[in-house]
Amino acid sequence: MNKLLIGLGAVIAVLIVIASSSLFIVEQTQQAIVLFFGKPQETIREPGLYVKVPFAEEVVYYEKRVLDLDPPKERMILADQKRLDVDSYARYRIIDPLLFYQTTRRVSEVSGKLTPIINSSLRRVLGNETLLDILSGKRATIMVDIQKAVNDAVKRFGMEIVEVRVRRADYPDETRSNIENRMKSEREREAKEFRARGFEMAEGIRADAGKQKIVILAEAQKKAETLRGEGDSQAIKIYADAFNQDPEFFAFYRSMQAYRKSIGSEDTTLVISPNSDFFRFFGDITGKQATK
Known part of the structure:
Protein backbone atom coordinates (compact mmCIF):
# COMPACT_ATOMS: atom_id res chain seq x y z
CA MET A 1 0.00 0.00 0.00
CA ASN A 2 2.79 2.41 0.91
CA LYS A 3 4.66 1.52 -2.26
CA LEU A 4 1.54 2.29 -4.29
CA LEU A 5 1.18 5.71 -2.67
CA ILE A 6 4.83 6.49 -3.23
CA GLY A 7 4.56 5.48 -6.89
CA LEU A 8 1.41 7.53 -7.36
CA GLY A 9 3.06 10.55 -5.78
CA ALA A 10 6.04 10.18 -8.08
CA VAL A 11 3.79 9.99 -11.15
CA ILE A 12 1.89 13.10 -10.04
CA ALA A 13 5.17 14.95 -9.47
CA VAL A 14 6.38 13.98 -12.94
CA LEU A 15 3.09 15.11 -14.46
CA ILE A 16 3.34 18.44 -12.64
CA VAL A 17 6.88 18.94 -13.93
CA ILE A 18 5.81 18.00 -17.46
CA ALA A 19 2.79 20.31 -17.26
CA SER A 20 4.85 23.21 -15.96
CA SER A 21 7.39 22.60 -18.70
CA SER A 22 4.65 22.49 -21.33
CA LEU A 23 3.04 25.83 -20.46
CA PHE A 24 4.47 29.33 -20.82
CA ILE A 25 3.05 32.85 -20.60
CA VAL A 26 3.76 35.74 -22.94
CA GLU A 27 3.19 39.08 -21.18
CA GLN A 28 1.56 42.16 -22.71
CA THR A 29 4.97 43.82 -23.12
CA GLN A 30 6.64 40.73 -24.59
CA GLN A 31 7.00 38.80 -27.82
CA ALA A 32 8.58 35.36 -28.10
CA ILE A 33 10.36 32.89 -30.37
CA VAL A 34 9.77 29.14 -29.83
CA LEU A 35 12.87 27.06 -30.61
CA PHE A 36 12.72 23.35 -31.38
CA PHE A 37 16.09 21.90 -30.45
CA GLY A 38 17.64 25.33 -31.00
CA LYS A 39 15.96 26.08 -34.33
CA PRO A 40 13.29 28.81 -34.62
CA GLN A 41 9.90 27.18 -34.88
CA GLU A 42 7.27 29.83 -34.15
CA THR A 43 6.94 33.58 -33.52
CA ILE A 44 4.44 34.70 -30.87
CA ARG A 45 3.41 38.36 -30.78
CA GLU A 46 0.18 38.25 -28.81
CA PRO A 47 0.04 37.91 -25.01
CA GLY A 48 -1.46 34.77 -23.47
CA LEU A 49 -0.89 31.20 -22.22
CA TYR A 50 0.82 28.85 -24.67
CA VAL A 51 1.88 25.19 -24.84
CA LYS A 52 5.26 23.83 -25.89
CA VAL A 53 6.88 20.42 -26.11
CA PRO A 54 8.68 19.81 -22.82
CA PHE A 55 12.46 19.51 -23.01
CA ALA A 56 12.39 19.80 -26.83
CA GLU A 57 11.17 23.35 -27.25
CA GLU A 58 12.62 26.50 -25.68
CA VAL A 59 11.12 29.99 -25.50
CA VAL A 60 13.15 33.20 -26.02
CA TYR A 61 11.45 36.44 -24.92
CA TYR A 62 12.00 39.92 -26.36
CA GLU A 63 10.63 43.30 -25.30
CA LYS A 64 7.90 44.98 -27.31
CA ARG A 65 8.61 48.27 -25.58
CA VAL A 66 10.95 50.96 -26.85
CA LEU A 67 14.52 50.45 -25.63
CA ASP A 68 17.31 52.98 -25.14
CA LEU A 69 20.80 52.98 -26.59
CA ASP A 70 23.53 55.36 -25.43
CA PRO A 71 26.51 55.20 -27.82
CA PRO A 72 29.86 56.64 -26.72
CA LYS A 73 30.86 60.13 -27.79
CA GLU A 74 32.19 60.31 -31.34
CA ARG A 75 34.27 62.98 -33.13
CA MET A 76 32.78 64.35 -36.35
CA ILE A 77 34.14 66.65 -39.08
CA LEU A 78 31.56 69.04 -40.55
CA ALA A 79 31.34 70.41 -44.07
CA ASP A 80 33.11 73.60 -42.95
CA GLN A 81 35.95 71.44 -41.54
CA LYS A 82 35.02 72.17 -37.94
CA ARG A 83 35.46 69.28 -35.52
CA LEU A 84 32.81 68.38 -32.96
CA ASP A 85 32.62 65.72 -30.25
CA VAL A 86 29.04 64.50 -30.69
CA ASP A 87 27.21 62.80 -27.82
CA SER A 88 24.11 61.07 -29.23
CA TYR A 89 21.44 58.65 -28.07
CA ALA A 90 18.90 56.43 -29.84
CA ARG A 91 15.62 54.69 -29.03
CA TYR A 92 14.64 51.51 -30.85
CA ARG A 93 12.28 48.55 -30.72
CA ILE A 94 12.33 44.98 -32.00
CA ILE A 95 9.75 44.64 -34.79
CA ASP A 96 10.77 41.21 -36.13
CA PRO A 97 11.73 38.81 -33.29
CA LEU A 98 12.72 36.02 -35.69
CA LEU A 99 15.04 38.23 -37.76
CA PHE A 100 16.42 39.77 -34.57
CA TYR A 101 17.15 36.30 -33.17
CA GLN A 102 18.83 35.20 -36.39
CA THR A 103 21.07 38.29 -36.65
CA THR A 104 21.59 39.53 -33.10
CA ARG A 105 20.17 36.96 -30.64
CA ARG A 106 20.56 38.96 -27.44
CA VAL A 107 19.67 42.54 -26.55
CA SER A 108 23.11 42.87 -24.95
CA GLU A 109 24.56 42.61 -28.46
CA VAL A 110 22.50 45.50 -29.82
CA SER A 111 25.03 48.17 -28.87
CA GLY A 112 27.73 46.45 -30.89
CA LYS A 113 25.43 46.36 -33.92
CA LEU A 114 23.79 49.78 -33.74
CA THR A 115 26.59 52.02 -32.46
CA PRO A 116 28.74 51.79 -35.64
CA ILE A 117 25.64 52.32 -37.79
CA ILE A 118 24.52 55.38 -35.80
CA ASN A 119 28.00 56.91 -35.81
CA SER A 120 28.41 56.21 -39.53
CA SER A 121 25.06 57.85 -40.30
CA LEU A 122 25.91 60.83 -38.09
CA ARG A 123 29.27 61.20 -39.80
CA ARG A 124 27.76 60.96 -43.28
CA VAL A 125 24.89 63.41 -42.69
CA LEU A 126 26.79 65.92 -40.51
CA GLY A 127 29.69 65.82 -42.95
CA ASN A 128 27.43 67.61 -45.45
CA GLU A 129 26.31 70.29 -42.99
CA THR A 130 28.02 73.32 -41.47
CA LEU A 131 28.05 74.32 -37.82
CA LEU A 132 25.62 77.13 -38.64
CA ASP A 133 23.19 74.58 -40.13
CA ILE A 134 23.33 72.45 -36.97
CA LEU A 135 22.71 75.46 -34.73
CA SER A 136 19.90 76.84 -36.90
CA GLY A 137 16.33 75.73 -37.57
CA LYS A 138 17.68 73.10 -39.95
CA ARG A 139 18.65 70.96 -36.96
CA ALA A 140 15.29 69.11 -36.91
CA THR A 141 15.61 68.20 -40.60
CA ILE A 142 19.15 66.95 -40.00
CA MET A 143 17.92 64.68 -37.19
CA VAL A 144 15.19 63.25 -39.45
CA ASP A 145 17.79 62.52 -42.14
CA ILE A 146 20.00 60.76 -39.59
CA GLN A 147 17.09 58.69 -38.26
CA LYS A 148 16.11 57.63 -41.80
CA ALA A 149 19.69 56.68 -42.63
CA VAL A 150 19.96 54.56 -39.45
CA ASN A 151 16.57 52.92 -40.06
CA ASP A 152 17.53 51.91 -43.58
CA ALA A 153 20.60 50.19 -42.15
CA VAL A 154 19.01 48.37 -39.16
CA LYS A 155 16.01 46.82 -40.90
CA ARG A 156 18.09 43.75 -41.62
CA PHE A 157 18.41 43.19 -37.86
CA GLY A 158 14.64 43.19 -37.27
CA MET A 159 14.75 46.54 -35.45
CA GLU A 160 13.22 49.97 -35.96
CA ILE A 161 14.78 53.24 -34.85
CA VAL A 162 12.16 55.37 -33.13
CA GLU A 163 14.41 58.34 -32.44
CA VAL A 164 17.98 59.54 -32.86
CA ARG A 165 19.06 62.70 -31.10
CA VAL A 166 22.26 64.64 -30.53
CA ARG A 167 22.37 65.20 -26.79
CA ARG A 168 25.41 67.45 -26.90
CA ALA A 169 27.99 68.64 -29.42
CA ASP A 170 31.19 70.25 -28.13
CA TYR A 171 34.43 71.38 -29.62
CA PRO A 172 37.34 69.06 -28.82
CA ASP A 173 39.45 70.20 -25.86
CA GLU A 174 42.33 71.40 -28.05
CA THR A 175 39.96 73.22 -30.41
CA ARG A 176 38.07 74.79 -27.51
CA SER A 177 41.36 75.99 -26.04
CA ASN A 178 42.37 77.53 -29.39
CA ILE A 179 38.98 79.21 -29.73
CA GLU A 180 39.16 80.59 -26.19
CA ASN A 181 42.66 81.96 -26.85
CA ARG A 182 41.52 83.46 -30.15
CA MET A 183 38.48 85.03 -28.50
CA LYS A 184 40.67 86.40 -25.72
CA SER A 185 43.10 87.89 -28.26
CA GLU A 186 40.19 89.36 -30.21
CA ARG A 187 38.71 90.94 -27.08
CA GLU A 188 42.12 92.35 -26.11
CA ARG A 189 42.56 93.77 -29.61
CA GLU A 190 39.12 95.36 -29.50
CA ALA A 191 39.80 96.78 -26.03
CA LYS A 192 43.09 98.24 -27.29
CA GLU A 193 41.33 99.79 -30.27
CA PHE A 194 38.64 101.27 -28.03
CA ARG A 195 41.29 102.70 -25.70
CA ALA A 196 43.23 104.17 -28.64
CA ARG A 197 40.04 105.62 -30.10
CA GLY A 198 39.10 107.06 -26.71
CA PHE A 199 42.57 108.59 -26.30
CA GLU A 200 42.34 110.07 -29.79
CA MET A 201 38.91 111.53 -29.03
CA ALA A 202 40.18 112.92 -25.72
CA GLU A 203 43.14 114.54 -27.47
CA GLY A 204 40.79 116.01 -30.06
CA ILE A 205 38.50 117.37 -27.36
CA ARG A 206 41.47 118.83 -25.46
CA ALA A 207 42.86 120.40 -28.64
CA ASP A 208 39.46 121.83 -29.53
CA ALA A 209 39.07 123.15 -25.98
CA GLY A 210 42.52 124.75 -26.23
CA LYS A 211 41.59 126.41 -29.51
CA GLN A 212 38.32 127.65 -28.08
CA LYS A 213 40.17 128.93 -25.01
CA ILE A 214 42.60 130.92 -27.19
CA VAL A 215 39.74 132.30 -29.28
CA ILE A 216 37.69 133.22 -26.19
CA LEU A 217 40.69 134.87 -24.47
CA ALA A 218 41.57 136.76 -27.64
CA GLU A 219 38.00 137.95 -28.04
CA ALA A 220 37.84 138.89 -24.35
CA GLN A 221 41.14 140.79 -24.60
CA LYS A 222 39.98 142.51 -27.76
CA LYS A 223 36.72 143.46 -26.09
CA ALA A 224 38.60 144.64 -22.98
CA GLU A 225 40.92 146.77 -25.12
CA THR A 226 37.92 148.20 -26.91
CA LEU A 227 36.15 148.95 -23.63
CA ARG A 228 39.36 150.39 -22.18
CA GLY A 229 39.78 152.59 -25.22
CA GLU A 230 36.17 153.69 -25.01
CA GLY A 231 36.63 154.36 -21.28
CA ASP A 232 39.79 156.39 -21.89
CA SER A 233 38.00 158.27 -24.65
CA GLN A 234 35.10 159.02 -22.38
CA ALA A 235 37.47 160.02 -19.54
CA ILE A 236 39.37 162.37 -21.85
CA LYS A 237 36.09 163.82 -23.05
Missing part, protein backbone atom coordinates in the same frame (compact mmCIF):
# COMPACT_ATOMS: atom_id res chain seq x y z
CA ILE A 238 34.89 164.25 -19.47
CA TYR A 239 38.19 165.89 -18.49
CA ALA A 240 38.02 168.14 -21.52
CA ASP A 241 34.43 169.08 -20.82
CA ALA A 242 35.29 169.77 -17.17
CA PHE A 243 38.27 171.86 -18.16
CA ASN A 244 36.24 173.86 -20.64
CA GLN A 245 33.47 174.46 -18.12
CA ASP A 246 35.74 175.50 -15.19
CA PRO A 247 39.47 175.43 -15.87
CA GLU A 248 40.39 176.58 -12.36
CA PHE A 249 38.31 173.91 -10.64
CA PHE A 250 39.70 171.29 -13.01
CA ALA A 251 43.25 172.33 -12.13
CA PHE A 252 42.34 172.20 -8.44
CA TYR A 253 40.77 168.70 -8.83
CA ARG A 254 43.79 167.36 -10.71
CA SER A 255 46.14 168.73 -8.03
CA MET A 256 44.09 167.06 -5.30
CA GLN A 257 44.40 163.74 -7.14
CA ALA A 258 48.15 164.26 -7.39
CA TYR A 259 48.37 165.02 -3.66
CA ARG A 260 46.46 161.86 -2.81
CA LYS A 261 48.61 159.65 -4.99
CA SER A 262 51.92 161.09 -3.90
CA ILE A 263 51.46 161.75 -0.17
CA GLY A 264 48.53 159.51 0.59
CA SER A 265 50.79 156.76 1.96
CA GLU A 266 52.32 157.01 5.44
CA ASP A 267 55.86 156.09 4.33
CA THR A 268 55.97 158.63 1.47
CA THR A 269 58.73 161.27 1.68
CA LEU A 270 58.88 164.22 -0.73
CA VAL A 271 61.68 166.75 -0.96
CA ILE A 272 60.19 169.72 -2.84
CA SER A 273 60.65 173.47 -2.56
CA PRO A 274 57.73 175.19 -0.84
CA ASN A 275 57.58 177.62 -3.72
CA SER A 276 57.00 174.76 -6.21
CA ASP A 277 53.82 174.82 -8.29
CA PHE A 278 53.00 171.44 -6.74
CA PHE A 279 52.01 173.28 -3.50
CA ARG A 280 50.33 176.28 -5.06
CA PHE A 281 46.90 175.30 -3.68
CA PHE A 282 48.31 175.02 -0.14
CA GLY A 283 48.56 178.79 0.03
CA ASP A 284 45.59 179.97 -1.97
CA ILE A 285 42.66 177.95 -3.26
CA THR A 286 42.93 179.88 -6.51
CA GLY A 287 46.40 178.39 -6.97
CA LYS A 288 48.26 181.69 -6.79
CA GLN A 289 51.55 181.75 -4.89
CA ALA A 290 51.50 183.68 -1.61
CA THR A 291 53.75 186.78 -1.54
CA LYS A 292 56.01 187.47 1.31
Whole structure:
Protein backbone atom coordinates (compact mmCIF):
# COMPACT_ATOMS: atom_id res chain seq x y z
CA MET A 1 0.00 0.00 0.00
CA ASN A 2 2.79 2.41 0.91
CA LYS A 3 4.66 1.52 -2.26
CA LEU A 4 1.54 2.29 -4.29
CA LEU A 5 1.18 5.71 -2.67
CA ILE A 6 4.83 6.49 -3.23
CA GLY A 7 4.56 5.48 -6.89
CA LEU A 8 1.41 7.53 -7.36
CA GLY A 9 3.06 10.55 -5.78
CA ALA A 10 6.04 10.18 -8.08
CA VAL A 11 3.79 9.99 -11.15
CA ILE A 12 1.89 13.10 -10.04
CA ALA A 13 5.17 14.95 -9.47
CA VAL A 14 6.38 13.98 -12.94
CA LEU A 15 3.09 15.11 -14.46
CA ILE A 16 3.34 18.44 -12.64
CA VAL A 17 6.88 18.94 -13.93
CA ILE A 18 5.81 18.00 -17.46
CA ALA A 19 2.79 20.31 -17.26
CA SER A 20 4.85 23.21 -15.96
CA SER A 21 7.39 22.60 -18.70
CA SER A 22 4.65 22.49 -21.33
CA LEU A 23 3.04 25.83 -20.46
CA PHE A 24 4.47 29.33 -20.82
CA ILE A 25 3.05 32.85 -20.60
CA VAL A 26 3.76 35.74 -22.94
CA GLU A 27 3.19 39.08 -21.18
CA GLN A 28 1.56 42.16 -22.71
CA THR A 29 4.97 43.82 -23.12
CA GLN A 30 6.64 40.73 -24.59
CA GLN A 31 7.00 38.80 -27.82
CA ALA A 32 8.58 35.36 -28.10
CA ILE A 33 10.36 32.89 -30.37
CA VAL A 34 9.77 29.14 -29.83
CA LEU A 35 12.87 27.06 -30.61
CA PHE A 36 12.72 23.35 -31.38
CA PHE A 37 16.09 21.90 -30.45
CA GLY A 38 17.64 25.33 -31.00
CA LYS A 39 15.96 26.08 -34.33
CA PRO A 40 13.29 28.81 -34.62
CA GLN A 41 9.90 27.18 -34.88
CA GLU A 42 7.27 29.83 -34.15
CA THR A 43 6.94 33.58 -33.52
CA ILE A 44 4.44 34.70 -30.87
CA ARG A 45 3.41 38.36 -30.78
CA GLU A 46 0.18 38.25 -28.81
CA PRO A 47 0.04 37.91 -25.01
CA GLY A 48 -1.46 34.77 -23.47
CA LEU A 49 -0.89 31.20 -22.22
CA TYR A 50 0.82 28.85 -24.67
CA VAL A 51 1.88 25.19 -24.84
CA LYS A 52 5.26 23.83 -25.89
CA VAL A 53 6.88 20.42 -26.11
CA PRO A 54 8.68 19.81 -22.82
CA PHE A 55 12.46 19.51 -23.01
CA ALA A 56 12.39 19.80 -26.83
CA GLU A 57 11.17 23.35 -27.25
CA GLU A 58 12.62 26.50 -25.68
CA VAL A 59 11.12 29.99 -25.50
CA VAL A 60 13.15 33.20 -26.02
CA TYR A 61 11.45 36.44 -24.92
CA TYR A 62 12.00 39.92 -26.36
CA GLU A 63 10.63 43.30 -25.30
CA LYS A 64 7.90 44.98 -27.31
CA ARG A 65 8.61 48.27 -25.58
CA VAL A 66 10.95 50.96 -26.85
CA LEU A 67 14.52 50.45 -25.63
CA ASP A 68 17.31 52.98 -25.14
CA LEU A 69 20.80 52.98 -26.59
CA ASP A 70 23.53 55.36 -25.43
CA PRO A 71 26.51 55.20 -27.82
CA PRO A 72 29.86 56.64 -26.72
CA LYS A 73 30.86 60.13 -27.79
CA GLU A 74 32.19 60.31 -31.34
CA ARG A 75 34.27 62.98 -33.13
CA MET A 76 32.78 64.35 -36.35
CA ILE A 77 34.14 66.65 -39.08
CA LEU A 78 31.56 69.04 -40.55
CA ALA A 79 31.34 70.41 -44.07
CA ASP A 80 33.11 73.60 -42.95
CA GLN A 81 35.95 71.44 -41.54
CA LYS A 82 35.02 72.17 -37.94
CA ARG A 83 35.46 69.28 -35.52
CA LEU A 84 32.81 68.38 -32.96
CA ASP A 85 32.62 65.72 -30.25
CA VAL A 86 29.04 64.50 -30.69
CA ASP A 87 27.21 62.80 -27.82
CA SER A 88 24.11 61.07 -29.23
CA TYR A 89 21.44 58.65 -28.07
CA ALA A 90 18.90 56.43 -29.84
CA ARG A 91 15.62 54.69 -29.03
CA TYR A 92 14.64 51.51 -30.85
CA ARG A 93 12.28 48.55 -30.72
CA ILE A 94 12.33 44.98 -32.00
CA ILE A 95 9.75 44.64 -34.79
CA ASP A 96 10.77 41.21 -36.13
CA PRO A 97 11.73 38.81 -33.29
CA LEU A 98 12.72 36.02 -35.69
CA LEU A 99 15.04 38.23 -37.76
CA PHE A 100 16.42 39.77 -34.57
CA TYR A 101 17.15 36.30 -33.17
CA GLN A 102 18.83 35.20 -36.39
CA THR A 103 21.07 38.29 -36.65
CA THR A 104 21.59 39.53 -33.10
CA ARG A 105 20.17 36.96 -30.64
CA ARG A 106 20.56 38.96 -27.44
CA VAL A 107 19.67 42.54 -26.55
CA SER A 108 23.11 42.87 -24.95
CA GLU A 109 24.56 42.61 -28.46
CA VAL A 110 22.50 45.50 -29.82
CA SER A 111 25.03 48.17 -28.87
CA GLY A 112 27.73 46.45 -30.89
CA LYS A 113 25.43 46.36 -33.92
CA LEU A 114 23.79 49.78 -33.74
CA THR A 115 26.59 52.02 -32.46
CA PRO A 116 28.74 51.79 -35.64
CA ILE A 117 25.64 52.32 -37.79
CA ILE A 118 24.52 55.38 -35.80
CA ASN A 119 28.00 56.91 -35.81
CA SER A 120 28.41 56.21 -39.53
CA SER A 121 25.06 57.85 -40.30
CA LEU A 122 25.91 60.83 -38.09
CA ARG A 123 29.27 61.20 -39.80
CA ARG A 124 27.76 60.96 -43.28
CA VAL A 125 24.89 63.41 -42.69
CA LEU A 126 26.79 65.92 -40.51
CA GLY A 127 29.69 65.82 -42.95
CA ASN A 128 27.43 67.61 -45.45
CA GLU A 129 26.31 70.29 -42.99
CA THR A 130 28.02 73.32 -41.47
CA LEU A 131 28.05 74.32 -37.82
CA LEU A 132 25.62 77.13 -38.64
CA ASP A 133 23.19 74.58 -40.13
CA ILE A 134 23.33 72.45 -36.97
CA LEU A 135 22.71 75.46 -34.73
CA SER A 136 19.90 76.84 -36.90
CA GLY A 137 16.33 75.73 -37.57
CA LYS A 138 17.68 73.10 -39.95
CA ARG A 139 18.65 70.96 -36.96
CA ALA A 140 15.29 69.11 -36.91
CA THR A 141 15.61 68.20 -40.60
CA ILE A 142 19.15 66.95 -40.00
CA MET A 143 17.92 64.68 -37.19
CA VAL A 144 15.19 63.25 -39.45
CA ASP A 145 17.79 62.52 -42.14
CA ILE A 146 20.00 60.76 -39.59
CA GLN A 147 17.09 58.69 -38.26
CA LYS A 148 16.11 57.63 -41.80
CA ALA A 149 19.69 56.68 -42.63
CA VAL A 150 19.96 54.56 -39.45
CA ASN A 151 16.57 52.92 -40.06
CA ASP A 152 17.53 51.91 -43.58
CA ALA A 153 20.60 50.19 -42.15
CA VAL A 154 19.01 48.37 -39.16
CA LYS A 155 16.01 46.82 -40.90
CA ARG A 156 18.09 43.75 -41.62
CA PHE A 157 18.41 43.19 -37.86
CA GLY A 158 14.64 43.19 -37.27
CA MET A 159 14.75 46.54 -35.45
CA GLU A 160 13.22 49.97 -35.96
CA ILE A 161 14.78 53.24 -34.85
CA VAL A 162 12.16 55.37 -33.13
CA GLU A 163 14.41 58.34 -32.44
CA VAL A 164 17.98 59.54 -32.86
CA ARG A 165 19.06 62.70 -31.10
CA VAL A 166 22.26 64.64 -30.53
CA ARG A 167 22.37 65.20 -26.79
CA ARG A 168 25.41 67.45 -26.90
CA ALA A 169 27.99 68.64 -29.42
CA ASP A 170 31.19 70.25 -28.13
CA TYR A 171 34.43 71.38 -29.62
CA PRO A 172 37.34 69.06 -28.82
CA ASP A 173 39.45 70.20 -25.86
CA GLU A 174 42.33 71.40 -28.05
CA THR A 175 39.96 73.22 -30.41
CA ARG A 176 38.07 74.79 -27.51
CA SER A 177 41.36 75.99 -26.04
CA ASN A 178 42.37 77.53 -29.39
CA ILE A 179 38.98 79.21 -29.73
CA GLU A 180 39.16 80.59 -26.19
CA ASN A 181 42.66 81.96 -26.85
CA ARG A 182 41.52 83.46 -30.15
CA MET A 183 38.48 85.03 -28.50
CA LYS A 184 40.67 86.40 -25.72
CA SER A 185 43.10 87.89 -28.26
CA GLU A 186 40.19 89.36 -30.21
CA ARG A 187 38.71 90.94 -27.08
CA GLU A 188 42.12 92.35 -26.11
CA ARG A 189 42.56 93.77 -29.61
CA GLU A 190 39.12 95.36 -29.50
CA ALA A 191 39.80 96.78 -26.03
CA LYS A 192 43.09 98.24 -27.29
CA GLU A 193 41.33 99.79 -30.27
CA PHE A 194 38.64 101.27 -28.03
CA ARG A 195 41.29 102.70 -25.70
CA ALA A 196 43.23 104.17 -28.64
CA ARG A 197 40.04 105.62 -30.10
CA GLY A 198 39.10 107.06 -26.71
CA PHE A 199 42.57 108.59 -26.30
CA GLU A 200 42.34 110.07 -29.79
CA MET A 201 38.91 111.53 -29.03
CA ALA A 202 40.18 112.92 -25.72
CA GLU A 203 43.14 114.54 -27.47
CA GLY A 204 40.79 116.01 -30.06
CA ILE A 205 38.50 117.37 -27.36
CA ARG A 206 41.47 118.83 -25.46
CA ALA A 207 42.86 120.40 -28.64
CA ASP A 208 39.46 121.83 -29.53
CA ALA A 209 39.07 123.15 -25.98
CA GLY A 210 42.52 124.75 -26.23
CA LYS A 211 41.59 126.41 -29.51
CA GLN A 212 38.32 127.65 -28.08
CA LYS A 213 40.17 128.93 -25.01
CA ILE A 214 42.60 130.92 -27.19
CA VAL A 215 39.74 132.30 -29.28
CA ILE A 216 37.69 133.22 -26.19
CA LEU A 217 40.69 134.87 -24.47
CA ALA A 218 41.57 136.76 -27.64
CA GLU A 219 38.00 137.95 -28.04
CA ALA A 220 37.84 138.89 -24.35
CA GLN A 221 41.14 140.79 -24.60
CA LYS A 222 39.98 142.51 -27.76
CA LYS A 223 36.72 143.46 -26.09
CA ALA A 224 38.60 144.64 -22.98
CA GLU A 225 40.92 146.77 -25.12
CA THR A 226 37.92 148.20 -26.91
CA LEU A 227 36.15 148.95 -23.63
CA ARG A 228 39.36 150.39 -22.18
CA GLY A 229 39.78 152.59 -25.22
CA GLU A 230 36.17 153.69 -25.01
CA GLY A 231 36.63 154.36 -21.28
CA ASP A 232 39.79 156.39 -21.89
CA SER A 233 38.00 158.27 -24.65
CA GLN A 234 35.10 159.02 -22.38
CA ALA A 235 37.47 160.02 -19.54
CA ILE A 236 39.37 162.37 -21.85
CA LYS A 237 36.09 163.82 -23.05
CA ILE A 238 34.89 164.25 -19.47
CA TYR A 239 38.19 165.89 -18.49
CA ALA A 240 38.02 168.14 -21.52
CA ASP A 241 34.43 169.08 -20.82
CA ALA A 242 35.29 169.77 -17.17
CA PHE A 243 38.27 171.86 -18.16
CA ASN A 244 36.24 173.86 -20.64
CA GLN A 245 33.47 174.46 -18.12
CA ASP A 246 35.74 175.50 -15.19
CA PRO A 247 39.47 175.43 -15.87
CA GLU A 248 40.39 176.58 -12.36
CA PHE A 249 38.31 173.91 -10.64
CA PHE A 250 39.70 171.29 -13.01
CA ALA A 251 43.25 172.33 -12.13
CA PHE A 252 42.34 172.20 -8.44
CA TYR A 253 40.77 168.70 -8.83
CA ARG A 254 43.79 167.36 -10.71
CA SER A 255 46.14 168.73 -8.03
CA MET A 256 44.09 167.06 -5.30
CA GLN A 257 44.40 163.74 -7.14
CA ALA A 258 48.15 164.26 -7.39
CA TYR A 259 48.37 165.02 -3.66
CA ARG A 260 46.46 161.86 -2.81
CA LYS A 261 48.61 159.65 -4.99
CA SER A 262 51.92 161.09 -3.90
CA ILE A 263 51.46 161.75 -0.17
CA GLY A 264 48.53 159.51 0.59
CA SER A 265 50.79 156.76 1.96
CA GLU A 266 52.32 157.01 5.44
CA ASP A 267 55.86 156.09 4.33
CA THR A 268 55.97 158.63 1.47
CA THR A 269 58.73 161.27 1.68
CA LEU A 270 58.88 164.22 -0.73
CA VAL A 271 61.68 166.75 -0.96
CA ILE A 272 60.19 169.72 -2.84
CA SER A 273 60.65 173.47 -2.56
CA PRO A 274 57.73 175.19 -0.84
CA ASN A 275 57.58 177.62 -3.72
CA SER A 276 57.00 174.76 -6.21
CA ASP A 277 53.82 174.82 -8.29
CA PHE A 278 53.00 171.44 -6.74
CA PHE A 279 52.01 173.28 -3.50
CA ARG A 280 50.33 176.28 -5.06
CA PHE A 281 46.90 175.30 -3.68
CA PHE A 282 48.31 175.02 -0.14
CA GLY A 283 48.56 178.79 0.03
CA ASP A 284 45.59 179.97 -1.97
CA ILE A 285 42.66 177.95 -3.26
CA THR A 286 42.93 179.88 -6.51
CA GLY A 287 46.40 178.39 -6.97
CA LYS A 288 48.26 181.69 -6.79
CA GLN A 289 51.55 181.75 -4.89
CA ALA A 290 51.50 183.68 -1.61
CA THR A 291 53.75 186.78 -1.54
CA LYS A 292 56.01 187.47 1.31
